[in-house]
Amino acid sequence: MLPALIAHTTLWPEALNAFFVRAPHMASSESPVPPIDWDALTFSFTETDRMFVAHGTWEDGWSEGEMMDFQPLTLTPAACVLNYGQGLFEGMKARMAPDGRITLFRPEMNARRAAEGSARLVMPEVPEEMFVDVVKRVASENRRWVPPNGRGELYIRPIIFGSSARLGVAPADEYMFVVFAVPVGPYFKGGMTPISLRVSQDHHRAAPGGSGGVKAIGNYAPGMMPSKKAKSEGYSEIIYLDAVDHQYVEEVGAANFFCVRDNVLYTPELTGTILPGITRLSIIELARSIGLEVKEERVDIDFALECDEAFCAGTAAVISPIGSIEHVERVVNYGDVGKVTLDLYRRLTGIMDGSSEDPFGWTLEI
Ligand code: PLP
Ligand code: COI
Numbered sequence: 001m002l003p004a005l006i007a008h009t010t011l012w013p014e015a016l017n018a019f020f021v022r023a024p025h026m027a028s029s030e031s032p033v034p035p036i037d038w039d040a041l042t043f044s045f046t047e048t049d050r051m052f053v054a055h056g057t058w059e060d061g062w063s064e065g066e067m068m069d070f071q072p073l074t075l076t077p078a079a080c081v082l083n084y085g086q087g088l089f090e091g092m093k094a095r096m097a098p099d100g101r102i103t104l105f106r107p108e109m110n111a112r113r114a115a116e117g118s119a120r121l122v123m124p125e126v127p128e129e130m131f132v133d134v135v136k137r138v139a140s141e142n143r144r145w146v147p148p149n150g151r152g153e154l155y156i157r158p159i160i161f162g163s164s165a166r167l168g169v170a171p172a173d174e175y176m177f178v179v180f181a182v183p184v185g186p187y188f189k190g191g192m193t194p195i196s197l198r199v200s201q202d203h204h205r206a207a208p209g210g211s212g213g214v215k216a217i218g219n220y221a222p223g224m225m226p227s228k229k230a231k232s233e234g235y236s237e238i239i240y241l242d243a244v245d246h247q248y249v250e251e252v253g254a255a256n257f258f259c260v261r262d263n264v265l266y267t268p269e270l271t272g273t274i275l276p277g278i279t280r281l282s283i284i285e286l287a288r289s290i291g292l293e294v295k296e297e298r299v300d301i302d303f304a305l306e307c308d309e310a311f312c313a314g315t316a317a318v319i320s321p322i323g324s325i326e327h328v329e330r331v332v333n334y335g336d337v338g339k340v341t342l343d344l345y346r347r348l349t350g351i352m353d354g355s356s357e358d359p360f361g362w363t364l365e366i
Contacts, residue, residue: 034144034183038151041185043316048181050141052134055163056124056175065134067141070180080162080172085218087161088117091315092278093153094139094181094366096146097354102139103363104156105352107132109278114160117214122171123160131158134179136366142181149353155184155316161217187255187316188236192337192345194323195236195312197252199301200226201328204243205250205273212250212273220254227253237312239325241301242273249299252322255314256280259299259307260340266307269296279313279348282362286347289359292340301327309338311345318352319345 036046047070054065081087090110094102111131118125135156139146146154158179162172188195203226206212211219223238230238237253249257249268256277258267265287270276287294304310310322321337337345350356351363 032144036145036147036183038147038183041147041152041183042189043155043184043187046145046182048142048145048183050138051178051180052138054126054130054134054177056126056177057173058124061124062126062130062177065177067137073176073178075163076165078165078167080164080166081217083166084162084169085216086121086123086172087159087217088114088121088123088215089160089217090114090156090158090215092135092156092158093184093315093352094146094156095153095353096149098149099354101354102143102146102154102366103352103354104132104135104139104366105364106278106282106362107135107364109281110135110158113215113276113278114158117216118160120211120214121216123162123175126160126177132364134158134177136364138179138181139366145181145183147183147185149355152183152185154181156181159217184316187314187318188320192321194321194334194337196234196324197237197239197322197326198230198233198235199325199327200230200238200240202226203238203240204246205240207243208271208273210273213270213275215275223253235326239301239327242271242298247300247302249301249304250274252312252317255312255317255320257299257304258283258311258313259304260309260338261303261307263340264293264295265340266295266297266299266303268299277314279315279318282348282360283313283319283344285360286351287344290343290347305330305332308334309341310334311338311341319348321345 050067051070052067054063056062092110094104096102111128115125160177163176164172164174166172226238239252240250242248242250268274284294311319313319321341324333351358
């Protein structure tokens with residue numbers, strides 16, 4: 001077997017990767033570098049080595065589950081998730097610290113949010129301990145796919161869904177908890193290059209009483225058409241306003257919205273229609289810890305357009321500065337990355353990737 005030294009060096013001859021990447025699972029510390037140009041990573045799918053699958057029922061709870069090589073799942077065409085969208089997903093990242101440690105960021109928060117979402121979608125909750133343990137195992141067994149420090153992350157995708165057949169609209173009898181992982185780069189092209197957004201005039205993401213506050217899989221497909229249209233017209237993403245007044249900012253595609261005015265940080269309050277982002281919460285806690293005033297309240301789009309800085313935040317998006325917003329006839333330019341945005345970005349990513357202290361105890365070594 002190869003010495004651990006070879007992992008994450010460029011000394012490994014490229015030609016051998018083709019063989020090793022398809023080879024059966026190897027102890028991660030002895031695995032060669034995968035055939036990936038870390039600097040060309042985007043937020044897109046790459047098949048990795050290992051995944052986890054567990055089965056659950058209402059009566060017996062969750063099976064212990066098993067780690068296996070990455071492979072397709074077998075599902076009945078009548079599966080509740082395929083017909084009625086009974087399912088949710090989570091998104092989290094494993095990062096390599098400068099000293100080679102691999103850490104997760106607040107995985108227990110994802111576990112809690114998944115449990116709350118499962119209750120909303122009438123699915124058995126995965127216990128927090130099991131959720132975190134499985135995520136650690138998936139990161140660990142795909143260790144060679146974790147990009148070197150500062151060059152990307154291993155995005156971990158837990159999914160929970162109704163897997164048994166159901167013809168009438170009702171919860172499934174059987175469920176699956178699956179976790180896989182993918183190495184990723186920036187969600188928006190250019191990373192910290194400010195993005196251009198357009199406020200959607202025709203579509204809303206979620207309505208009061210709906211499922212906007214949980215990561216239900218069904219929340220995402222309806223956003224594809226407006227998002228695709230905006231992208232084809234040169235915008236990076238759309239901003240959704242609330243569905244009642246069409247006046248208050250909700251989210252930026254699949255990320256939370258922040259703006260800064262006179263050194264005060266504003267973000268839409270959680271009303272049930274907005275996803276309670278873990279990055280959002282961390283930014284609020286971090287900002288308050290450095291003495292920045294934070295207001296969680298309804299953010300009028302006209303107020304947001306008068307702000308000094310704006311950015312969006314999420315696991316995939318991290319902190320992405322907003323350069324301009326188009327709303328009806330008006331286009332507002334915020335200019336280059338603002339100083340509050342940059343300061344929060346540096347502090348947060350420093351904690352996340354282990355290049356600075358973690359006074360909050362947010363990171364968990366795998
Ligand atoms: N809003 C939506 C709709 C999302 O899908 C996400 C991504 O998870 C977020 C916000 C950001 O949440 P988090 O910071 O937990 O990734
Ligand atoms: C995340 O940030 O983890 C998301 O889920 C956003 C998107 C990829 C759906």
